[in-house]
Amino acid sequence: MALKVLVGPVFSEAGGVSRHIDAIARHSSHSVSKAPSPSTRAIIGNRSNGPMYAVYTRLRVPFGLRGYDVLHSHAHPWFARFCRNSRRRASGWVHTYHAFYFPEDYPSRRLEPWQVDANEAAVKVARDADVRVSVSNWLRNYLHSEHGIDSVYIPNGVDMAECARADGDRFRRARGLSEFVLFVGSDSPMKNHRAFVDLASDIPSMRFVMVGHGLDAASVARGGAVPSNLTCVGPLGHASTLDAIAASSAVVSTSVRESQGVALLEGMALGRPVVAPDHSGCAEVVGRGRYGLAYAFGSREDLAEKLQAALASPDIGARGRERVLEEYDWSKVIVKVDKVYSGLSR
16 A cells, blocks of 8 residues: 655755655655645745745644655754654654764864754654664664664665766766766865865876865865866766766765765766775775775875775776665665555554
């Protein structure tokens, strides 16, 4: 029996969480709606800030959610609280943990108020969900050991059909670039993009490319010198980002911490060798060396060595792709999600 499921929130089509929610809506065998609806987002704007957003969230609280069998919240503290307040009208409530914020990961050693709120909702609100899901075993273990929260592991996935449409030649023709090492991320301190800039400086014989918000040439230059062998493309749509991955020789992550690392998964799905730090969900995704190479986080020398080793190991990309097909393909991930939904039906 197909259940009516409401999953959200989606205040912007960009970002890993929004794409995760969109994939559930597209692949699930149940009748899944995203919240807020497209018509509502057209009114309040495609972002989770501003006066219309504040008015919307305040007005929605007294009414709760009606007409759905299952509620599924992701990340956003307001929506988690909203689902908890509405759970008596549904058969069940699922919450997926995507991240947790740590002050030591930021230069200021302090969290922003929204991050404090997100952590508090994760610990004090989402723990009341009927089923709690973590996107990595690393995050699952952290929640259990530090906060006594039990969750099931269901990873974020990769849409292999989208990856199949990626065209590396299209990116090469558009940008005039070939044989390059790629960084996909943003200028967020968590993504640690300056370590990739340093990597480009350390290997001047290679071409390096950065793609993502805040990674245009002018923005990167404000943080320090940009080596001549580094091209800063800036933000791209998801399809164009996949083209860039398909065109690359390798994909590198330098993140301070990741619950999972979707860019790494997409690199593996497209058969690219990937290099990631030896911590958190990054190490889990690359299997600590079997499906990608893990470098000692903070070591410029080891990062450069692991990149050179990855480029010289053609089997790594093939092994990474096999792992994505076995564990992270959305056609398999959604079976686990749908099983959770079905288990909550009355």
